[in-house]
Every structure is written in structure tokens, then in C-alpha cells.
Amino acid sequence: MPHPIAKQDFPVSNVRHFLEPGPIVLVSSQWQQHTNIMTMGWHMVMAFSPSLLGCVIDAGNHSHALVCNSGECVINIPSASLVDKVVGIGNCSGSEVDKFKAFELTPGKSEKVGAPRIEECYASFECRLHDDAMIERYNLFVFEVVKAHEAPSADEEESLHYRGMGEFMLSGQSIDRTELFKPSMLI
Amino acid sequence: MPHPIAKQDFPVSNVRHFLEPGPIVLVSSQWQQHTNIMTMGWHMVMAFSPSLLGCVIDAGNHSHALVCNSGECVINIPSASLVDKVVGIGNCSGSEVDKFKAFELTPGKSEKVGAPRIEECYASFECRLHDDAMIERYNLFVFEVVKAHEAPSADEEESLHYRGMGEFMLSGQSIDRTELFKPSMLI
Numbered sequence: 002m003p004h005p006i007a008k009q010d011f012p013v014s015n016v017r018h019f020l021e022p023g024p025i026v027l028v029s030s031q032w033q034q035h036t037n038i039m040t041m042g043w044h045m046v047m048a049f050s051p052s053l054l055g056c057v058i059d060a061g062n063h064s065h066a067l068v069c070n071s072g073e074c075v076i077n078i079p080s081a082s083l084v085d086k087v088v089g090i091g092n093c094s095g096s097e098v099d100k101f102k103a104f105e106l107t108p109g110k111s112e113k114v115g116a117p118r119i120e121e122c123y124a125s126f127e128c129r130l131h132d133d134a135m136i137e138r139y140n141l142f143v144f145e146v147v148k149a150h151e152a153p154s155a156d157e158e159e160s161l162h163y164r165g166m167g168e169f170m171l172s173g174q175s176i177d178r179t180e181l182f183k184p185s186m187l188i
Numbered sequence: 189m190p191h192p193i194a195k196q197d198f199p200v201s202n203v204r205h206f207l208e209p210g211p212i213v214l215v216s217s218q219w220q221q222h223t224n225i226m227t228m229g230w231h232m233v234m235a236f237s238p239s240l241l242g243c244v245i246d247a248g249n250h251s252h253a254l255v256c257n258s259g260e261c262v263i264n265i266p267s268a269s270l271v272d273k274v275v276g277i278g279n280c281s282g283s284e285v286d287k288f289k290a291f292e293l294t295p296g297k298s299e300k301v302g303a304p305r306i307e308e309c310y311a312s313f314e315c316r317l318h319d320d321a322m323i324e325r326y327n328l329f330v331f332e333v334v335k336a337h338e339a340p341s342a343d344e345e346e347s348l349h350y351r352g353m354g355e356f357m358l359s360g361q362s363i364d365r366t367e368l369f370k371p372s373m374l375i
Contacts, residue, residue, distance in 0.1 A: 023210010173360030
């Protein structure tokens with residue numbers, strides 16, 4: 002069984018460290034008393050400061066309405082050990098299932114948003130809706146990350162990357178090319 | 189030395205197979221007689237059909253003007269063996285360097301756009317600018333993939349995923365969870 006992971010603060014300007022490599026994430030949201038979790042693969046970093054993320058949340062997802070109504074969510078990164086929960090969460094709808102209960106995940110209190118964090122994930126980014134102009138046309142939400150949390154173990158965690166058709170890629174080894182970069186490019 | 193890789197057609201609706209896992213890509217562009225290549229990590233899939241991608245190309249990049257003026261580019265995926273070229277391309281500006289020559293990469297003729305493909309990459313996606321409404325505010329380009337090419341070896345290639353600060357993650361092993369998915373979710 003996965004267990005809650007203690008986390009520490011992390012600069013919001015540096016969420017690219019975790020998100021630019023393209024992991025599958027779990028989006029947790031809350032509106033009034035309704036919480037939900039969705040599995041999301043379509044996201045990207047858009048700016049460092051403010052720390053902006055672009056995410057596609059299809060209008061067919063129960064989370065779409067929760068995020069639109071609350072203007073908030075938390076983006077959580079599950080380790081590869083949670084893969085079966087990640088698939089299960091994507092398979093069902095929050096309109097029918099209480100996903101925190103059904104998947105035995107722990108909602109943790111966020112600091113700056115009302116949506117709960119997922120305690121079993123190794124990194125969590127509290128987000129506020131920054132720009133809703135592209136939601137109607139593309140289901141594209143632009144969020145600002147207002148608080149970031151990472152586990153001390155975060156850099157050793159294995160992330161999940163989705164290829165479609167039921168196939169995931171796991172994160173592999175890291176290689177350091179610092180010495181090849183112009184100093185001004187090292188951000 | 190890397191060498192040109194023969195490629196075959198691939199359905200444009202399925203570029204998520206390569207891009208959703210979040211690899212670093214090389215964007216090739218052309219306007220009049222000027223070609224360029226840039227290294228890009230901020231991209232995401234936005235829709236299957238039409239096949240839409242969102243990409244952030246900072247206005248400070250030489251490629252920004254080439255792509256704005258031509259309304260086209262090619263998104264190419266380099267294997268991990270090209271990592272030193274990937275860094276080198278990101279370190280310099282196309283306003284000063286002919287990157288195809290400097291990095292000994294082969295421009296290949298595209299089928300549907302004027303911008304050249306990069307023959308040494310294992311997948312190439314020819315793109316037309318689909319929506320320019322978010323360029324001014326976010327440097328966000330929405331492209332439609334109009335033609336996709338993959339090497340027969342593409343599924344065995346190792347991709348590069350950038351973490352910032354000179355550190356890359358390599359793609360790791362694949363795991364298959366097809367049997368856990370609801371059939372309707374297997375896309």
C-alpha cells in the first residue's frame with residue numbers, strides 16, 4: 002500500500018524541474034463539498050515567473066466543472082508504484098465515484114487553495130486559475146502555481162509518462178550536461 | 189556521428205504516442221531563405237483530431253519570427269545520442285549561427301510545409317500554425333500536425349527529457365497496463 006509522504010516547500014518558479022519531463026499527473030479539485038481526482042497527461046510549463054502551467058481538461062471530465070467553479074486545483078505527481086491507481090482514476094467518473102475513498106488516497110489540506118493535495122504523491126503544486134480565455138475553445142486552462150511541495154525523496158522517484166493505448170514509459174537515468182551550457186542558460 | 193534516418197508515415201492523430209511522454213524536441217523552421225533550429229521543452233498535446241499541439245516559443249528566440257512569418261515549422265524528436273547537439277543548439281542564436289551547418293544536421297524536404305525536417309531525428313511532425321491568438325500574451329503557438337513521420341526504430345529510441353539546470357532524464361522502460369483500461373479509454 003502506498004502511504005502519505007511528508008513534503009517540504011519548493012520554489013514555485015522551479016516546478017519545471019518536475020513537470021517539463023512530462024509525467025502523468027493527478028489533478029485534485031474541490032467545489033463546495035465535492036472533491037475529485039483526474040489523471041492528466043496534457044500539460045506544459047508556460048512561464049517561470051509568474052509560474053504558469055497550461056493544462057487541457059476536457060469538458061467531458063467531472064473535474065472540468067469543479068475547476069471552473071472553484072478556479073483552483075492541485076497538480077500532484079504520482080510515482081510509478083501508483084500506476085494501477087492512475088489508470089483506475091482515469092477509467093471512472095467523479096460523478097459516480099468518490100475517488101479519494103475508492104482509491105484509498107489521502108486528501109491533505111492545501112495552504113493556498115481549497116482543493117486538497119494528494120498525500121501519497123511525491124510532489125504537489127497548488128494552482129489558481131490565471132486565465133480562462135482558452136477554456137471554451139480548447140479546454141485549455143492556464144494556471145498559476147501559488148505553492149509547491151516536494152518530498153525529500155522526490156529526485157529518486159520514478160515517474161510515469163503515458164504513450165497512449167495502455168502503455169506507460171517510466172523515467173530513466175539522469176545525465177548531467179551542466180558543463181556544456183552557457184551560464185545564462187542554466188535556469 | 190549521427191546519420192540520417194529513413195522514416196515512414198504515421199497517423200497525425202497519434203502523435204501523442206511520442207509527445208505526451210514529454211521529450212525535448214528540436215523545432216526546425218524556415219522563412220524565405222533563412223532556416224533555424226531551436227531546442228524546445230514546453231509543449232503539449234491539445235487535441236487528437238485535428239491533431240493540435242501547444243508550444244511556447246519565446247519572443248527572444250530567432251525561431252519566433254521565422255515561425256510567425258511562415259506560419260509553419262517541423263517538430264523533430266532527437267534521440268539521447270544527440271544530447272550534446274541539443275544543448276549546443278539551445279546555447280546559440282540563429283541570428284548568428286547557421287545551425288544546420290554548425291551542428292552537422294541534414295535538412296530534409298518536408299511534404300506539406302516549407303520548413304525542413306531534421307533527418308537525424310527519429311520522428312518529425314510537420315506543423316501549420318492553427319491559432320495565433322495566444323502568441324502575443326504567452327508566446328503560445330497552437331499548431332496543427334499535418335504530416336507525421338517516424339523511423340521504424342522509433343519505439344526503441346531513447347528520448348531526452350529536460351529537468352532544468354543542465355540535467356536531462358532519459359526515457360526508461362515501458363510497462364503495459366492495457367488490461368486495466370476500459371476499452372473506450374484505449375486511445
